[in-house]
Amino acid sequence: MVIAIGFEGSANKIGIGIIRDGEVLANVRKTYITPPGSGFLPKETAEHHRNQVLGLIREALDVSKIYPNEIDVVCYTKGPGMAPPLLAVAIVARTIAQLWNKPILGVNHCIGHIEMGRLITGAQNPTVLYVSGGNTQVIAYSNKRYRIFGETIDIAIGNCLDRFARVIKISNDPSPGYNIEQLAKKGKKYYTLPYAVKGMDVSFSGILSEIGRKALPQKATKKRKLDQEDVNELPSHEDLCYSLQETIFAMLVEITERAMAHCGSNEVLIVGGVGCNERLQEMMGIMCEERGAKLFATDERFCIDNGIMIAHAGYEMFRTGTRMKWNDATITQRFRTDEVEINWEVGKV
Amino acid sequence: MTEIVLKQGAEAKLYIGNYNGTICLVKERFVKNYRLPELDKTLSKQRIKAEQKSAKRCKDCGIKAPKIFHADFKERKVYMEYFDKAITVKDYIIEIQKDEEQIKLICQRIGNVVGKMHENNIIHGDLTTSNMLIDKNENDYELIMIDFGLSSYSTSNEDKGVDLYVLERALISTHSNLPQLFDEIIVHYKESYQASDETIKRFEEVRARGRKRTMIG
Structure with missing residues (x-):
């Protein structure tokens, strides 16, 4: 039996989870929410995480009814x-690992998402979005790696949604993507947007520019002339959110x-924060x-960044023999999914 | 007439048909119910058009591509020339992977053809070894380019750079045991494309963008 505690803080969520051989004992989280029209900045996000982390550790231990001496391994997002929020959380993870005298493991965030998705849904060997x-x-x-077949060639889909939410100044609470989804449900008119699929890759930056121009034509660059349509009727936020979602999701x-x-x-397994979009x-x-395949998806508890996924991926690494030296317990802003060697069994390959 | 389905991909099925008495290949694009009907219709039309135009452009500049006989937008069908003896470059590379000379030759052919396409501002949009055919019954062979659904006409280095990036990624995922392919292809790409330096510079930027991107979890 292995009990793992996981610390996640790579973006604006800080989460702590405790897992015992695939059984979720605690999964607590706090989100740093900024006012409409603004995004989260590294320094302020790190400060938020520093202020929340100790309270969350207490909460996770209380919820799970686990004592620190029962924990086998401390895992954190490498x-x-x-960088600043990653570092803030890694320092806490290192400190408690030293205090409790436990081994430490740095985990790839993306692998955390995939493994947690597989655990919750029971997907064997899925194509993962x-x-x-x-x-x-x-x-x-x-062959021992999660390989990337397709990806964005510029910005991430969530970044596209977040930035559009800032353009039309809608609330970031609970998340910009959630609020776009609610507005989109009321949308009726489809505005044509660029559709950018390149091989198995996609691109969102041109779509973001175009929808921004549709939302605020008065702010459109001087270089580009306004279409007559833009001047005559301003599209509603509902219709824009609807058009944006329909386009970018079709691409995905x-x-x-x-x-x-x-x-x-x-x-198919969908993971990541945008994955909870219905x-x-x-x-x-x-x-x-239509193609006789099966879809696996999770809800916001596991889709959105959380500590339990780090604990679970760390548990898989720990039980298959991965160990980390204290000198290697660092962080990195760039850490691709296919860099990690997978030593545990995935599906029947 | 019963149709013999040759291949069923994600977007279309291919079967042998008949156009004015000639045996031909029919590519029928599926209706995708997951996307809005208006978007689906537009995309299907766009892609059939692209298929027609780029295949013709290729032929005009001396690149072998199927002759398009007819496009039926309503039925979402394209009738085109059928190469009955051809195999995909993907299968061919797997077959000859231990033969260094043959690998070099196929890389030369790929590099030359892709270079020529970019020289003529044809962006393929989905450069993979499954979208290239060879007819190896002859002593020598010529590369046949197919599947122009995502293609476009563009003079921009960004579009050409992305095209190369797609090719590199496809080679990595399909032929991971032959890491030398892409570099070898680029050597010959430069031979048939005059302004290749600028495009390759841009391609390197596109690639760096990809590596830099994994910033936020």
Whole structure:
């Protein structure tokens, strides 16, 4: 029996989770929310995490009814992410590991998402769509690695959504993506946006510029002339959110399907914060149904960044023999999904 | 007539058909119910058009590509020339992977053709070894480019750079045991494309963007 505690703080969420052989004992989280029209900045986010982390450790121990001496390994997010918040959380993880005299393990954030998704849904060897504020990747396992088949060539899908939310100044509480989803449900009119699929890759930056121009034509660059349509009627926020979601989600489903055809896979797992969007899940579900595949998705507890996924991926590493020297217990902003060697069994390959 | 489905991909199925008495290949694009009907219709039309135009552009500049006989937008079908003996470069590379000379030759052909396409401002949009055919029954072979659904016409180095990036990624995922392919292809790409320096510079930027991007979890 292995009990692992996990610390996550790569972006604006700080989460702590405790897991015992795949059984979730505690999963607590706090989110740093900024006013409408603004995003989270590294320094302020780190400060938020520093202020919350000790209270969350107490809460996680209380919820799980676990004593520190029962814990076998302390896991934390090594990367990828924003450096200041990563560092703030890593320092706490190192300190308590020293205090409690436990081994420490740095975990790849993306692997955390994938392994937690597999644990919760029971997906065996899925094609994974990983969609969040900082990542957009289509991943499949082969030969000891989670390999990236398709990804964004510029900004992440969540970044596109967050930045559009800032353009139209909607609330960041509980998350900009959630509020866009609610507005989109009331949208009716579809405005044509660029559709950018390149092989198995996608691009969102041009779409973000275009929808920004549609939302605020008066702010459009002087170089570009306004269409007559732009001047006559200002699109409603509802219609813009609807058009944006329909376009970018269609792109995601398309590249996921291409990857499935490429790998001969019949399972899809959606992970990452954008993965709890119900319209995205619905569209992916239709695609899967049409090709006789199965869709696996989780809810906000496990989709959105959390500590339990770090604990679980760390548990898989720990039980298959991975150990980390204190000198290696650092952080890194750049840490690609395919850099990690997977020593545990994934599906029947 | 019963149709013999040759291949069913994510977006379309391919089967043998008949166009005015000629045996041809029919590519029928599926309706995708997951996306809005208006978006689906637009995309399907766009891609059929791209297929027609780029195949013709390729032929005009001496690159072998299927002749397009007819496009039916309503039925979402494209009728085109069928290369019955051709195999995909993907299968061919797997077959010859231990033969260094043959690998070099195929890389030369790929590099030359992709260079020529970019020289003529044709962006393929989905450069993979599954989208290239060879007819190896002859002593020598010529590369046949297919599947122009995502293609476009562009003079921009960004578009060409992204095209190369897509090719590099496809080679890594499909032929991970042959890491030398891409570099070898680029050597010959430069031979047939005059302004290749600028494009390759831009391609390196596109690649760096990709590596830099994993910033936030």
